[in-house]
Amino acid sequence: MVTAPQEAQSNAVPAAPEPIDFTWRSSDGLQLYGQDWRPTDTAAGNTKPPILCLPGLSRNSRDFNDIAQFLQSKHYRVVALDYRGRGKSDWDKDWRNYALPVEENDIALAIEELGLGRFAVLGTSRGGLHALAMTFRFPADRMAGVIFNDIGPHIEMKAIHRIAATLGRNMKTNSMEEVARNLERTIGQQFPSFGRKEWLKLAGQLASEHDSEFVMDYDPALAHQLASLDDATPAPDLWPLYERLTDRPILILHGEHSDLLSHETCVRMLQMHPNAQLQTIQGQGHAPVLWESDTHEAIGSFLKRL
Numbered sequence: 001m002v003t004a005p006q007e008a009q010s011n012a013v014p015a016a017p018e019p020i021d022f023t024w025r026s027s028d029g030l031q032l033y034g035q036d037w038r039p040t041d042t043a044a045g046n047t048k049p050p051i052l053c054l055p056g057l058s059r060n061s062r063d064f065n066d067i068a069q070f071l072q073s074k075h076y077r078v079v080a081l082d083y084r085g086r087g088k089s090d091w092d093k094d095w096r097n098y099a100l101p102v103e104e105n106d107i108a109l110a111i112e113e114l115g116l117g118r119f120a121v122l123g124t125s126r127g128g129l130h131a132l133a134m135t136f137r138f139p140a141d142r143m144a145g146v147i148f149n150d151i152g153p154h155i156e157m158k159a160i161h162r163i164a165a166t167l168g169r170n171m172k173t174n175s176m177e178e179v180a181r182n183l184e185r186t187i188g189q190q191f192p193s194f195g196r197k198e199w200l201k202l203a204g205q206l207a208s209e210h211d212s213e214f215v216m217d218y219d220p221a222l223a224h225q226l227a228s229l230d231d232a233t234p235a236p237d238l239w240p241l242y243e244r245l246t247d248r249p250i251l252i253l254h255g256e257h258s259d260l261l262s263h264e265t266c267v268r269m270l271q272m273h274p275n276a277q278l279q280t281i282q283g284q285g286h287a288p289v290l291w292e293s294d295t296h297e298a299i300g301s302f303l304k305r306l
Helices: 061-073 100-114 126-136 157-166 176-190 196-206 220-227 239-243 263-272 293-304
Strands: 020-025 031-037 051-054 078-082 119-124 143-149 207-210 213-216 250-255 276-281
Touching: 020 100, 031 061, 031 100, 051 061, 051 100, 051 126, 061 078, 061 119, 061 196, 061 293, 078 100, 100 126, 119 126, 126 143, 126 239, 143 293, 157 220, 176 196, 176 207, 176 213, 196 207, 239 263, 250 263, 250 293, 263 276, 276 293
Parallel strands: 051 078, 051 119, 119 143, 143 250, 250 276
Antiparallel strands: 020 031, 031 078, 207 213
């Protein structure tokens, strides 16, 4: 029997300061946005590394609200970023700049702006790809560990085709209920345990109200990034990047019903890495929503090792 995700009980997490909104400038002048959850304990002896949260392709920093509040209560600082063209960050006039190398530079500038020394990364989907590439900039004494949320060095193309078919479509609706119904139609098979409450919550993370309409919070021009992909497009070999992470611990979060991260890829990731853990999230697909207490505890236990 599949049950709805059990969210962390509100009385289990003490009251904590609200996240601080911040902005920084990209090298080409865009104003980019992020959220900063400061730990409840700011004592000088707190040596826990900050957690840098990087969202998926069309997602934003709101995806990390629940896990950030949990980690904040455990005395971690948590920072989540909106890439250019997503969330509250400026849109780029040239859609070709919605590319991994450009975003990686934006991320590096945010790390510098925030003064993050030693930190860990929680990367959902595209955010995990950024973590792989960040090994060239940040060795283990800077990027101390990585949590891959349903992403790995091999991506199933069927998932890319699915995402490409929906990206940039149904951008505006008349209600949050309609946003929720659209989500259920497109990814309902991957989240069989979700009911109306869960779909509405997810809709609230992806869309917001503007001039009496409910709009998906990303630039629809982002769809151009996937428009030219087909089955003949060679997949990049990301396994060498993954090998560069074998000098620091990693945690793999795998949605049970994911069509993007396969079980076979998870097995290979464990075999190649001497200090890797796998947590399968039941009843969810791509990408796990990071709401439920079991996932919070798994992430918290992993971070203790750092």
